[in-house]
Amino acid sequence: MDHSAYAELLDLLEKAARLGEVQSLLHWDEQVNLPPDSRDARAAQSATVSDLLHRASTDPKIGSLLNRLEAERDSLPAEARAVVREARRDYDLLVRLPDDFAARKARLDSRAFHAWAEAREASDFARFAPWLEQQLEMAREQASHCGYSENPYDLMIDLHDPGMTAAAVEALFTPLRRELPELLERILASPVRPPEGIFRGFPVDRQRSFLEGVVTRMGFDYRRGRIDVSLHPFCSGRGTDIRMTTRFHPDNPLDSLFSSIHETGHGLYEQGLPAEPAGTALTINAGMAVHESQSRLWENQICRSRPAWAFFEPRFREAFPEQLARISSEDLYLAINAVSRNPIRVDADEVTYNLHIILRFDLERRLFAGKLAVRDLPEAWNESTRALLGMTPKNDAEGVLQDVHWSGGAFGYFPSYCLGNMIAAQLHLALRESLPNLDALLREGEFAPVLAWLRERVHRHARTLPLPELVRQASGRDLGPQALIDYLRDRYLPLYS
Ligand SMILES: [Zn+2]
Known part of the structure; x- marks a missing residue:
């Protein structure tokens, strides 16, 4: 198998995963510790990290590395085959979306959440x-x-x-x-x-x-x-x-x-x-x-x-x-x-x-x-x-x-x-x-x-x-x-x- 392509793919997947961990830590902190007047700052931080995460997950280099590795699928060890299969699935689900989709969805999620909370309060x-x-x-x-x-x-x-x-x-x-x-x-x-x-x-x-x-x-x-x-x-x-x-x-x-x-x-x-x-x-x-x-x-x-x-x-x-x-x-x-x-x-x-x-x-x-x-x-x-x-x-x-x-x-x-x-x-x-x-x-x-x-x-x-x-x-x-x-x-x- 193309070991350098596989190593490079693992690096890029790790980078996206680490950003995902940061995003989840920000969310945990918001639920557990966040002072009330810091919410806007947190929303801005979350949006910035989300954007970085989306870019990292849809990096075109991931797509080309996957193409290279898929071309030699039969010679890949079982572990690498599983890595490539799941990375392809995740990549395709994200890369097919328009560039502004993640940001539009994040905005809608946040506004719809507050509307839901108020609607529920008022039943x-x-x-x-x-x-x-x-x-x-x-x-x-x-x-x-x-x-x-x-x-x-x-x-x-x-x-x-x-x-x-x-x-x-x-x-x-x-x-x-x-x-x-x-x-x-x-x-x-x-x-x-x-x-x-x-x-x-x-x-x-x-x-x-x-x-x-x-x-x-x-x-x-x-x-x-x-x-x-x-x-x-x-x-x-x-x-x-x-x-x-x-x-x-x-x-x-x-x-x-x-x-x-x-x-x-x-x-x-x-x-x-x-x-x-x-x-x-x-x-x-x-x-x-x-x-x-x-x-x-x-x-x-x-x-x-x-x-x-x-x-x-x-x-x-x-x-x-x-x-x-x-x-x-x-x-x-x-x-x-x-x-x-x-x-x-x-x-x-x-x-x-x-x-x-x-x-x-x-x-x-x-x-x-x-x-x-x-x-x-x-x-x-x-x-x-x-x-x-x-x-x-x-x-x-x-x-x-x-x-x-x-x-x-x-x-x-x-x-x-x-x-x-x-x-x-x-x-x-x-x-x-x-x-x-x-x-x-x-x-x-x-x-x-x-x-x-x-x-x-x-x-x-x-x-x-x-x-x-x-x-x-x-x-x-x-x-x-x-x-x-x-x-x-x-x-x-x-x-x-
Ligand atoms: Zn559960």
């Missing part, structure tokens, strides 16, 4: 509707430049999970549409109900030290990352420097605990990816669905399980003796695994969460197909909520305006959450096959074998394999909904019997 969809129209138009424009004018929504999905299409997602979602509403009805018909309003006055400093202990036990490396506080929890950065956030409520200690466990799942994945060569298929994550499978597996299958909670409960009681004195073990466990109808996706439990995703996927598909007008969206949203969840949102804030995604033009993102749940359920099955003593390990608080298994099966592959192949190799099964359906039944029917 008035009409204020946001013109911005959503513009975001849809922008997405269609992007799709037509990238060769997706016939099927723009497929591009939106592909941007988050390379290789996936709306039809493939629909095929995976169909069984869930049938099974989950029925499972929800059976759970809600049970005389067993999770207790409500039982948590009061959990001091924030003690919540913080408890969750830091849990995060350490999961294997998070604090020498390459940290946890801070922000309005909405998130995880950003790359393996060499992970920035996670959480939030604290004295009356809701489970929110900070389980959202931190979730974000730590994301952080552990990034810390488990190889470090070099930066910005290539050998070191970047495999897409949003796989990312979400890591956070969900830790949050749900592992840490909400009876054996893991048997380890955590005495420590939780030791941290909060007075607050938990009158709460029984079973009530505590039910609170951790509460299932209820909730109009808000981010507050939804494991069973109803997937229905929230199906609702958004349906509406996005109809919007892109021109079968649903933006002005009719609130009514369509409420209708779908009735059909899937058996309830009606009280207003737009609780319905169509609840999510931030559309304000940033992030269409096609929602399906990743549900695909991630499917992958997590399959990984959990395979993990149990590999570690027959998993429950005993969890009861002892031994999480290292779980992390080692994920490192070996998922993390080390980075983006070298297409999604279906990665899932097949890691879990021993084709990507499908059955493991998720079985897992939800096995976890929740005995609990709500």
Whole structure:
């Protein structure tokens, strides 16, 4: 192979990756530390770095190096072939856009975000509707430049999970549409109900030290990352420097605990990816669905399980003796695994969460197909909520305006959450096959074998394999909904019997 062309390509990809890291650090700082009157300066800094990043990612030298390397594809080692394949994909998606596209989109994103925040505050969809129209138009424009004018929504999905299409997602979602509403009805018909309003006055400093202990036990490396506080929890950065956030409520200690466990799942994945060569298929994550499978597996299958909670409960009681004195073990466990109808996706439990995703996927598909007008969206949203969840949102804030995604033009993102749940359920099955003593390990608080298994099966592959192949190799099964359906039944029917 042409070693000098390959080395030069790696240099250019690393340069773009480093600018991406700077951009994400600026964003983290904006959410965690930024003084209010410094926002304009930050917007200017972000725009400058975005512009540099776009130039670096669309450097014509990348295109010509890719041409040279592709001409000798057959003689490339497997690693180099994966690097070239993914670099080509990323390069083509960006280089086909007009020069001013990134700047126009950044301006629209920022204005649409503020319009959405105000509309949600006032619970008035009409204020946001013109911005959503513009975001849809922008997405269609992007799709037509990238060769997706016939099927723009497929591009939106592909941007988050390379290789996936709306039809493939629909095929995976169909069984869930049938099974989950029925499972929800059976759970809600049970005389067993999770207790409500039982948590009061959990001091924030003690919540913080408890969750830091849990995060350490999961294997998070604090020498390459940290946890801070922000309005909405998130995880950003790359393996060499992970920035996670959480939030604290004295009356809701489970929110900070389980959202931190979730974000730590994301952080552990990034810390488990190889470090070099930066910005290539050998070191970047495999897409949003796989990312979400890591956070969900830790949050749900592992840490909400009876054996893991048997380890955590005495420590939780030791941290909060007075607050938990009158709460029984079973009530505590039910609170951790509460299932209820909730109009808000981010507050939804494991069973109803997937229905929230199906609702958004349906509406996005109809919007892109021109079968649903933006002005009719609130009514369509409420209708779908009735059909899937058996309830009606009280207003737009609780319905169509609840999510931030559309304000940033992030269409096609929602399906990743549900695909991630499917992958997590399959990984959990395979993990149990590999570690027959998993429950005993969890009861002892031994999480290292779980992390080692994920490192070996998922993390080390980075983006070298297409999604279906990665899932097949890691879990021993084709990507499908059955493991998720079985897992939800096995976890929740005995609990709500
Ligand atoms: Zn997540």
